[in-house]
Amino acid sequence: xxxxxxxxxxxxxxxxxxxxxxxxxxxxxxxxxxxxxxxxxxxxxxxxxxxxxxxxxxxxxxxxxxxxxxxxxxxxxxxxxxxxxxxxxxxxxxxxxxxxxxxxxxxxxxxxxxxxxxxxxxxxxxxxxxxxxxxxxxxxxxxxxxxxxxxxxxxxxxxxxxxxxxxxxxxxxxxxxxxxxxxxxxxxxxxxxxxxxxxxxxxxxxxxxxxxxxxxxxxxxxxxxxxxxxxxxxxxxxxxxxxxxxxxxxxxxxxxxxxxxxxxxxxxxxxxxxxxxxxxxxxxxxxxxxxxxxxxxxxxxxxxxxxxxxxxxxxxxxxxxxxxxxxxxxxxxxxxxxxxxxxxxxxxxxxxxxxxxxxxxxxxxxxxxxxxxxxxxxxxxxxxxxxxxxxxxxxxxxxxxxxxxxxxxxxxxxxxxxxxxxxxxxxxxxxxxxxxxxxxxxxxxxxxxxxxxxxxxxxxxxxxxxxxxxxxxxxxxxxxxxxxxxxxxxxxxxxxxxxxxxxxxxxxxxxxxxxxxxxxxxxxxxxxxxxxxxxxxxxxxxxxxxxxxxxxxxxxxxxxxxxxxxxxxxxxxxxxxxxxxxxxxxxxxxxxxxxxxxxxxxxxxxxxxxxxxxxxxxxxxxxxxxxxxxxxxxxxxxxxxxxxxxxxxxxxxxxxxxxxxxxxxxxxxxxxxxxxxxxxxxxxxxxxxxxxxxxxxxxxxxxxxxxxxxxxxxxxxxxxxxxxxxxxxxxxxxxxxxxxxxxxxxxxxxxxxxxxxxxxxxxxxxxxxxxxxxxxxxxxxxxxxxxxxxxxxxxxxxxxxxxxxxxxxxxxxxxxxxxxxxxxxxxxxxxxxxxxxxxxxxxxxxxxxxxxxxxxxxxxxxxxxxxxxxxxxxxxxxxxxxxxxxxxxxxxxxxxxxxxxxxxxxxxxxxxxxxxxxxxxxxxxxxxxxxxxxxxxxxxxxxxxxxxxxxxxxx
Numbered sequence: 031x032x033x034x035x036x037x038x039x040x041x042x043x044x045x046x047x048x049x050x051x052x053x054x055x056x057x058x059x060x061x062x063x064x065x066x067x068x069x070x071x072x073x074x075x076x077x078x079x080x081x082x083x084x085x086x087x088x089x090x091x092x093x094x095x096x097x098x099x100x101x102x103x104x105x106x107x108x109x110x111x112x113x114x115x116x117x118x119x120x121x122x123x124x125x126x127x128x129x130x131x132x133x134x135x136x137x138x139x140x141x142x143x144x145x146x147x148x149x150x151x152x153x154x155x156x157x158x159x160x161x162x163x164x165x166x167x168x169x170x171x172x173x174x175x176x177x178x179x180x181x182x183x184x185x186x187x188x189x190x191x192x193x194x195x196x197x198x199x200x201x202x203x204x205x206x207x208x209x210x211x212x213x214x215x216x217x218x219x220x221x222x223x224x225x226x227x228x229x230x231x232x233x234x235x236x237x238x239x240x241x242x243x244x245x246x247x248x249x250x251x252x253x254x255x256x257x258x259x260x261x262x263x264x265x266x267x268x269x270x271x272x273x274x275x276x277x278x279x280x281x282x283x284x285x286x287x288x289x290x291x292x293x294x295x296x297x298x299x300x301x302x303x304x305x306x307x308x309x310x311x312x313x314x315x316x317x318x319x320x321x322x323x324x325x326x327x328x329x330x331x332x333x334x335x336x337x338x339x340x341x342x343x344x345x346x347x348x349x350x351x352x353x354x355x356x357x358x359x360x361x362x363x364x365x366x367x368x369x370x371x372x373x374x375x376x377x378x379x380x381x382x383x384x385x386x387x388x389x390x391x392x393x394x395x396x397x398x399x400x401x402x403x404x405x406x407x408x409x410x411x412x413x414x415x416x417x418x419x420x421x422x423x424x425x426x427x428x429x430x431x432x433x434x435x436x437x438x439x440x441x442x443x444x445x446x447x448x449x450x451x452x453x454x455x456x457x458x459x460x461x462x463x464x465x466x467x468x469x470x471x472x473x474x475x476x477x478x479x480x481x482x483x484x485x486x487x488x489x490x491x492x493x494x495x496x497x498x499x500x501x502x503x504x505x506x507x508x509x510x511x512x513x514x515x516x517x518x519x520x521x522x523x524x525x526x527x528x529x530x531x532x533x534x535x536x537x538x539x540x541x542x543x544x545x546x547x548x549x550x551x552x553x554x555x556x557x558x559x560x561x562x563x564x565x566x567x568x569x570x571x572x573x574x575x576x577x578x579x580x581x582x583x584x585x586x587x588x589x590x591x592x593x594x595x596x597x598x599x600x601x602x603x604x605x606x607x608x609x610x611x612x613x614x615x616x617x618x619x620x621x622x623x624x625x626x627x628x629x630x631x632x633x634x635x636x637x638x639x640x641x642x643x644x645x646x647x648x649x650x651x652x653x654x655x656x657x658x659x660x661x662x663x664x665x666x667x668x669x670x671x672x673x674x675x676x677x678x679x680x681x682x683x684x685x686x687x688x689x690x691x692x693x694x695x696x697x698x699x700x701x702x703x704x705x706x707x708x709x710x711x712x713x714x715x716x717x718x719x720x721x722x723x724x725x726x727x728x729x730x731x732x733x734x735x736x737x738x739x740x741x742x743x744x745x746x747x748x749x750x751x752x753x754x755x756x757x758x759x760x761x762x763x764x765x766x767x768x769x770x771x772x773x774x775x776x777x778x779x780x781x782x783x784x785x786x787x788x789x790x791x792x793x794x795x796x797x798x799x800x801x802x803x804x805x806x807x808x809x810x811x812x813x814x815x816x817x818x819x820x821x822x823x824x825x826x827x828x829x830x831x832x833x834x835x836x837x838x839x840x841x842x843x844x845x846x847x848x849x850x851x852x853x854x855x856x857x858x859x860x861x862x863x864x865x866x867x868x869x870x871x872x873x874x875x876x877x878x879x880x881x882x883x884x885x886x887x888x889x890x891x892x893x894x895x896x897x898x899x900x901x902x903x904x905x906x907x908x909x910x911x912x913x914x915x916x917x918x919x920x921x922x923x924x925x926x927x928x929x930x931x932x933x934x935x936x937x938x939x940x941x942x943x944x945x946x947x948x949x950x951x952x953x954x955x956x957x958x959x960x961x962x963x964x965x966x967x968x969x970x971x972x973x974x975x976x977x978x979x980x981x982x983x984x985x
Contacts, residue, residue, distance in 0.1 A: 057222055057267050058554075059136040060562070061144050062108040065101045065121055068147035073105025077123040077148070081109065085116035085133050086276060087182065087984065088836070094273045094383075095421075099476060110556055111471075111479045112136045114180070114244040114267055120158065121146035128158040135163070137178050138246050138267060139253070141171050141609065167718035168667045171607075171614045173657030174251030175671070175712055175728055175766070181239045183777075186832060187855045188890035188907040191375070192236040193218070193245060193266060201783035201826045202249050202766050203262065204861070206232075209249050209730060210762035210787030210822065211261030211708070212737070214680060220266045221417075221431055221467055223485035224258075228544050228572050231680035234463040234489045235435035240278070240379045241393035241415035243267045249766075250712040250730055251671030254603040254618025254655045255564060260675045260708040260734070268431070270419050271389030275382030275985075282980030284372040289402050291915060291974055292967035294368045295449060296403075304364060307357065313350035363449070373399040373978075387421040401442040402967075403449050405456065411437040417467075424473070431467035436460070441493070441536075453496050457536040464488040481552035492541040493578075503584045504537065540578030540591070547571045565604040572597050574681055580688070589696065593685040599624030599678065605655075616671075618655040623648055624678050628685070630701040635745035635804040637698060646701045651676050665718040669728075673710045679703040683738055683754045683794065698753040706756070709733045714766075726768040734760040739791050741800040744808070757800050760789030761816070776833040783826050788816040796820065797876070818865045818877040826861040851894035859886045866922035868931070881922055887911045901984040908977050916972040930969075 065077040080098040083090045101107045114137055120130045126148035136142055143166055149159070177200060184190050184199070197203045206213045214231035217224060227234040246265040248256070256263045288294060298304040307313070374397070381391035393415045398408045417431040439459040442452070466486045473479045498504070549569045556562045578591040605618035626646040631637030657671035688697040714728025737758035744750045764785030771778045790812065791797040797817070803809045832855040840849030863881030892905035921930045 057113070057138060057265075058111050059114055059138055060108060060110045060141045061112060061117075061119065061134065061136060062106070062141050063144040063146065064105045065107065065123065065146045065148060066105060067126075068149045073101070073103075074123050074126070074148065075101055075103045075105060077101045077105070077107070077121055077126075077146070079107045079109065079146075080120045080122075081112075081117050082120050082130075083118035084272060085118070086272060086274070090118060090132065091272060091274045095424075104559075106559055108477075108556055108559075110477070110554065110562070111473065113270070114138050119144060119163075121148060123148055125150060127151045130158045130160045131163045132160060133163050135165060135180075138244060138265060140169070140178070143170070167665055168661075168716040168724060170661040170667055171609065171659060172667060172669050172716055173614065173616045173659045173671055174248055174253070175714070175730070176246055176248045176250075176252070179245045179247070181242050181244065185239060186834070186853050186890060186892065187830060187857060188888040189857075189909060190239055192238045193242070193264060194233075194236045196239070196245055197247065197264070198859075199781070199828060199830070199857070200247060200249070201768075201781040201828045202764075202785070203247065204823055204826060205821060207819075207821050208262030209783075210732065210760070210764065210785050210819065211734070212760075212793055212819075213821075215259060215261035215677060215706075215708075216263065217256060217259035218264045218266070219256075220433070220465065221268045221485075222469070222481075222483055222550065223465060223467060223487065223548055224546070225463070225465065225487060227489050227491075228546055229489075229542060229574060229576070229681045231677075234487070235413070235433075235437075235461075237266055237268075237415060237433070238377070238393065238395050238413055240280075240377050240395065241269055241391075243269045250710055250728070251616075251655075251657045251673060253616055253657070254605045254620040254653070255566070257568070257601050257603075257620055257622055257653070258599075258677050260677045260706060261732075268415060268417060269379075269381065269391050269393070270417060270429075271381035271383065271391040273383060273389075275380070277380040277985040278378070278982060280377035280980060280982040281375070282978055283374045285977045285979065286372050287974065287976040288368075289973050290967040291970045295967055296363045296366050296368055298365050307354065310347065310351040310354045313353050314346055368404060373397065388418065390416070390418045392416045401440050403442060403452065405440045405442065405452050407438070407440070409437075409439050411435070426473075427471040429467070429469040429471070431465070431469070433463075433465040435463040437462075454498070455536060457493050457495055457538065460490075460492045460494075462488075462490045477556040479552075479554055481550075483548075483550040483552075485546075485548045485550070487546040487548070488543070490541065490543045494539050495536050495582075498539070498582075500539075503582045503588065537582050538578070538580045539582060540576075542574075542576035542578065544575070545573040560608055560610050562607045562609075563605070564607075567600060567602050569600040570598060572681070574685065576685070588690075590689045591686060592689070593687065593699075595626070595628055595681065595685045597624065597626045597628070597681065597684075612661065614659045614661070616655070616657040620653040620655065621650070622653065622676060622678075623650045625649070626681075626684050626701045628701055631698075634702075635743050636747070636749060637751065638693060649678070649705065651705065667716040668714075669716070670713045671710075672712075675708045675710060676705045677708075678705045679738060679754075696752060698751055700753045700755065703738060703754060704736050704756045706737055707735045722771050722773060724770045724772075726770075727765065729765040730763065732760070732762040734762065734789070737789070737791075738794045739800055740795050741802045744801065744803045746804045752799070754794060755800070755802065757802075758790045760787060760819070762787045775835065775839070776831070778831045779829065781828045784824060785822070786824065787819040787822045789819060790816065792820040813874070820864060820877065822865060824862040824880075826859075828857065828859050830855065830857045832856075852892065854889070854891045856887065856889045860884070863917075864919060866919065868922075868935075879922075881917060881919070884916050885912055885914045903982040903984070905980050905982075906977060907980070908975070910973060910975045913975045914972075915970045918969055918971040921969055 061081075065074040065079070066072060067074060078098060078100055080096045081093065082096050083092045085091070097109060097112070099107045099109050116133045116135055118130060118132045119134050120128055122128045129146050129148055131144065131146075134142060134144060144163070179196055179199070184196065187199070189195055197206070202209045206216070208216050218226055218233045220237050225234050226232065244267045246263070248263040248265070249261070252259070252263045293299070375395065377393070377395050379391070379393040381389065383389050395411075395413045397411045400408045412435070414432070414434040416433070417429055420428045422428060437460070439461070440452070441457045441459050464487070468484045470482045471479065547570065550567075552564070552566055554562065554564050572595070574593070574595040574597070576591055576593050580589045582588050599622070601620055601622045603618060603620040605616065608615045608617070625648045628646055629643040630646065632642040632644045653674045653676050655673045657669070659667050659669040661667050683703060684699045684701050686697065686699045687695055689695045710730065710732045712728055712730045714726065717725045719725055736756040737760060738754050739757040740752060741755045741757055742750050742752055762785060764783060767780075767782040769780045800812065801810060832853065834853035835849040835851065837851055838847065840847045840852070861884050863883055865877035865880055867876050868879045869875050888907065888909045889911060890905060890907045892903055894901060894903045896902070921934060
């Protein structure tokens with residue numbers, strides 16, 4: 031709803047903020063249980079429960095300061111505010127022997143049930159009975175659908191380098207689409223702060239696994255503390271320095287390989303006309319069906335000359351030679367050897383105490399990767415994650431953090447037409463992200479603690495054209511181009527090959543930046559045995575800036591995006607986790623508000639600069655959340671959740687107005703957009719099965735409303751413009767199955783998801799643009815039939831099998847254990863192909879067929895050694911080991927090239943890469959492509975089989 035007066039609303043919010051407790055995005059977990067007499071079963075009031083050590087890389091590291099609690103009159107205890115990880119927990123009571131349980135798992139926002147059975151002793155001794163912790167058969171407090179990944183456990187899986195790779199392990203997350211939702215509908219949190227770029231709503235960077243302790247991936251039922259997300263939440267808890275210094279170095283490199291299926295992108299193997307056209311005499315002939323009868327090839331090729339200097343065809347051999355040499359200059363890389371420089375990556379991390387109560391942690395990475403073709407500079411990314419924690423006393427903790435990410439990228443796509451010019455044709459992209467943080471934690475009592483957090487996120491993105499001055503444009507000329515202050519001959523750089531353009535100049539540039547100021551607090555209180563309450567607020571203020579140009583042929587032709595904006599938003603919420611015998615519930619309510627803080631044109635259909643404007647108002651809404659689990663037995667848990675998830679429009683939909691003159695624009699942002707809404711329902715069961723298997727099955731339904739889509743707005747006077755409106759919806763339904771088995775040395779899981787996501791469009795600019803008329807009589811009804819989303823995959827299965835031999839394990843041969851400290855992990859993925867349109871009879875059907883099913887297998891084998899007190903680990907990873915080819919969507923795009931689709935439907939597969947250059951359809955593309963590249967390089971969009979070697983050192 032909208033509020034007319036801002037000051038009363040803001041005052042009410044401020045008063046509520048200072049009177050309500052605060053909450054921080056969850057980064058801690060809880061241990062709870064009961065201490066009993068092992069023989070009688072009587073509870074033991076006053077027993078001491080102490081956390082004495084933390085486990086790092088399979089080794090126990092004693093804590094410099096123990097954490098503990100005493101059991102109450104019912105023998106019950108709890109310890110809250112625990113960072114995720116593995117701990118050693120000891121129980122003791124007068125007259126009883128001590129019991130120690132090792133490697134007790136603690137997860138974010140989860141209660142770890144830990145019970146102790148103590149034996150009476152006639153004489154008190156210091157001997158401790160040590161037992162390995164065994165997790166419950168099923169999670170009794172599972173009220174949401176989520177996966178929790180401890181990075182120490184998944185680093186042994188092939189290709190797990192950052193959070194984006196972790197998401198690939200989920201069957202219900204596909205290319206940043208969470209359970210059928212659109213891209214940009216999820217929230218990414220690192221250290222409790224959002225790292226989403228507020229302009230695009232996408233993740234600004236992917237934190238590396240080396241700097242992450244644990245990752246929660248919610249796909250349904252996330253609690254009221256998480257907002258501005260419809261489809262999912264990824265909560266990343268960063269590592270901190272421990273009580274012992276641990277330093278790691280890692281280096282890895284891919285074995286040389288080509289990223290395209292055609293091999294060397296400049297090979298002549300697939301270019302039957304290369305040798306032919308390298309002979310000037312061939313340019314005198316007419317052997318091409320496309321040319322008009324009787325004309326030599328050079329006549330069509332040399333189609334421009336300065337006035338008064340037109341040649342005659344008496345010197346045809348000289349002209350043919352000139353045409354040949356000009357063409358060879360354009361395709362000058364053809365025939366060269368391309369020995370690709372492989373991708374290399376260097377990781378470093380260190381952490382430990384620097385003074386009493388002060389610890390530091392640092393993780394850094396640099397990665398160099400070449401695109402499909404060689405470029406003057408490789409793609410390079412650098413990342414730095416760091417924090418300093420200071421335990422001021424037993425109750426106060428201060429954390430300073432800083433994260434930095436930069437990425438340089440050559441925007442080389444898979445279109446070989448640009449590969450002949452990698453200077454002007456390939457734009458350069460720079461991205462940087464900086465996250466500053468100050469966190470304060472205070473323990474008020476054994477049952478209550480609070481956090482305060484102030485974070486600043488800076489993002490910057492730039493696209494530039496090499497050697498083109500910022501105030502210069504590509505001016506069209508009959509025989510030349512002017513690039514900045516340098517004249518560049520048109521011939522040889524922007525020249526047509528026979529019957530097709532080989533290259534062109536990139537026509538876009540500019541940058542945009544954002545600064546997000548966030549103030550978040552937290553209080554968590556275990557009110558009693560059955561209720562743990564959280565309540566709090568979040569405040570965000572933004573400073574946004576954008577300046578981008580497109581179509582930079584000349585200043586008069588350019589399209590300009592230029593904006594500055596200062597929106598703000600916030601939220602209040604309360605969450606209660608109720609834990610009773612037979613039922614556990616998470617009940618929450620979230621209140622959100624935002625203001626785009628800008629003016630907009632009052633006339634929807636006739637907006638003009640200088641026209642009447644209005645000011646945006648504060649938008650408010652409530653979002654209830656409910657999740658309940660019913661532990662039927664120690665082997666079965668039934669769970670259900672419902673959530674109302676609301677997401678404000680991303681700021682690019684609000685402020686992106688593209689001007690083509692001082693008064694005219696062709697695209698306009700829309701500050702009147704309403705928030706997008708999703709009502710989500712999920713029901714499932716967790717079941718423990720024989721042989722250590724655990725089965726998790728859930729069914730879900732999502733009703734999505736007010737989705738944003740592009741529309742053309744037509745006024746009665748004939749004017750029109752493009753802008754966004756809340757014109758779409760979606761319906762998503764499916765079910766998810768996860769089968770796991772955890773053994774002493776192995777872990778296996780099968781993760782399967784089935785879904786159907788339908789609606790009107792896959793994204794704001796996808797499918798047909800909507801027409802909206804000022805005159806209702808002209809309004810056309812949209813097609814009543816819903817379509818599949820273009821990212822929909824009906825079936826997706828991810829399976830992993832990992833086996834590990836620990837220290838002193840494995841067969842012994844002549845006193846040597848070859849498999850000791852060795853592990854192997856294999857991950858297999860199979861998924862339905864994307865939908866495509868095959869409308870032979872022009873009936874208007876959309877996405878009625880599926881591309882072929884896709885397969886992928888990757889494996890990691892690693893072996894550890896200890897030499898001179900240093901732990902070494904060597905590994906090899908193999909990717910796409912089945913060497914399976916995935917077709918590019920362009921093969922099935924009926925608007926792109928029907929010939930490829932027709933040939934595919936007629937049974938051609940591998941032969942699609944060949945052109946019949948002697949007898950074709952006579953179209954320009956058919957003849958253009960055969961002169962420059964292999965079709966195999968563009969028909970398949972995945973990468974052939976390749977391998978990566980790596981070594982890690984731990985000090």
